[in-house]
Amino acid sequence: MRLRNIPGSRETIAASEYVVHEDVMRDKKGHWNEVFGNDQPLWLEIGMGKGRFIMEQAQTHPDTNFVGIEKYSSVLLRALEKRAVSEELNNLWFLRMDAVDITEVFGPQEVDGIYLNFSDPWPKDRHASRRLPSREFLRRYQQILKKGAHIEFKTDNRDLFTFAIECAQEEGWTIDVLTWNLHADEKLMEGNIMTEYEERFSSAGNPIFKLVITPPQA
Ligand code: SAM
DSSP: OOOOOOOTHHHHHHHOBOOOOTTTGGTTTTTTHHTSOOOEEEEEEOTTTTHHHHHHHHHHTTSSEEEESOHHHHHHHHHHHHHHHSOOOEEEEEEEGGGGHHHHOOOOOOEEEEEEESSOOOGGGGGGGGGSHHHHHHHHHHHHEEEEEEEEEEESHHHHHHHHHHHHHHTTOOEEEEEEEEGGOOHHHHTOOHHHHHHHHTTTOOEEEEEEEEOOOO
C-alpha cells in the first residue's frame, strides 16, 4: 500500500505523541521495556498499513506491548488519525521505518512475536528480497526474536504464501500452523483480528492463508 504523498504528513508524524521518532528509535534498542514502563511481552506488526489490526490487538491484550511499523508517512498518517479517535492505549507505539533496519532498532531476543499481514507481494523475482517473509528478512527477524517466539503471517496471495513456506523451510524454521483457508477453521479463527486487507479480500471471496513459524534454536 502506498498512498499518494500527503503534504505535511512528515510534519504531523514528527509532532505525534504516538510515534517513537526516527532520531531516537535506535537508542531504544534493548530498552523497549523502558519505553513502555513495564516488562510485558513485546509484539511487532511489520507493514501495519492503516493500523486497524495492531490497534485492536492492543485494545484486546492490555497485558502485551505492541509496536506497529510502517514504511510510508502517508500510510502512517492514516493510522495516527484512527488512533486519535480510538480509546487511549498505553501499550502501543508506532514507528515509521523500513523494516530492513529492524535489527538496528530491536535488540537480540527482545521480541516475543511478529505479525506480517498481507505483505506486499513484490511479484518480480529480482525484488524477492523485499518481500517481508523472504529469507533475508527471516534472518533479520531471527536475531531479534526470543527463544520460542514466532511469526504469524496472513495473506490471500498464493504465490507469496508458497514463497514464505519455502523460505521458512530453507532457513530451518519450524512450521507450527499452515492453513489454506483460515476463515473456515473454527479453532484458528478464535481471537482472529481482521486487518483492513483481510476484510477487503475475504469479502471478495478470496480464501485467507495463514502460517505460523518458529526460528531454529541455535
Ligand atoms: N497489514 C495491513 C493490512 O493487512 O491491512 C497493510 C497491508 S499493505 C499491502 C502492506 C504494508 O506494508 C504497506 O502499508 C507498506 O507500506 C508496508 N511495508 C512494505 N514493506 C515494508 C517495509 N520494508 N517496512 C515497513 N513497512 C513496509
